[in-house]
Amino acid sequence: MDTQNNQSIIQFTNPELVESIFMENPNYSGSEKVSQKLNISSEHDKIVEENKYEKSTTVSLTVTNFDKIDMNSKLPFFIRETMKAKFIWKKGLNNNDEENLLKINAASLLLSYIRPQVRNITSLSKFSEQNIPFIDFTSQI
Numbered sequence: 001m002d003t004q005n006n007q008s009i010i011q012f013t014n015p016e017l018v019e020s021i022f023m024e025n026p027n028y029s030g031s032e033k034v035s036q037k038l039n040i041s042s043e044h045d046k047i048v049e050e051n052k053y054e055k056s057t058t059v060s061l062t063v064t065n066f067d068k069i070d071m072n073s074k075l076p077f078f079i080r081e082t083m084k085a086k087f088i089w090k091k092g093l094n095n096n097d098e099e100n101l102l103k104i105n106a107a108s109l110l111l112s113y114i115r116p117q118v119r120n121i122t123s124l125s126k127f128s129e130q131n132i133p134f135i136d137f138t139s140q141i
Contacts, residue, residue, distance in 0.1 A: 010089040010101055015113045018060065019082035022121045023069065028076040036075075036130055038063050038118075042107040042137075044087075047098065055091055059102055060084035061110035063118060063132065076127050081117050083110045104137045111135060 044059040064080035066073070087106050089098070115132045123129040 009093075010087055010105060012088070012106070012109065013086040015083045015085040015110060017081070017113075017117070018084050019062070019080060020117070020121075021078060021080040022125070023078045024125065024127075025071060025073065025075055025077055027071045028074070030076070036065055038065050038079075038130070038132060040107075040111065040135060042103060042110070044102050044106070049091075050088060053091060054088050055098070056086055056088040057102065058084055058086050059106040059110065061107050061114065063111070063114050077122075077125060079118065079121065079130075081114045083113045085110060107137050108135070 040061065040063050042059065042061045044057045047055055047057045050056045060082055061084075062080060062082040065075060066078045066080070069078050085106070087102065089101065093101065111132065118130050118132055
């Protein structure tokens with residue numbers, strides 16, 4: 001496949017890691033089996049017109065297992081990873097299609113950068129390695 005002639009209508013800048021937290025909970029006893037529930041949230045800045053042909057915005061995606069670090073919680077560790085990138089697309093999409101592009105495509109792309117980060121950092125700990133499954137971002141629209 002010719003990558004030059006088959007480019008998607010949406011392009012992105014190199015994703016950037018903007019937040020990375022991993023902290024062992026010193027009060028975790030290790031006796032309780034805890035299923036790590038990871039929460040995923042995505043947001044984007046205001047959509048702007050780059051030029052007469054293109055629009056853009058910055059999208060960030062966060063994966064975390066906590067809302068607030070609470071050493072009395074039953075979590076064995078606290079983790080949060082956030083990546084962001086600027087997304088640029090050709091004008092002509094309606095507002096609904098733009099939102100879907102950002103909520104589904106952009107979020108999926110950013111999660112693909114976070115997934116190995118979470119796996120790697122948890123595999124280096126004494127806790128079981130966490131693998132983020134494939135996520136159906138279409139269920140959020």
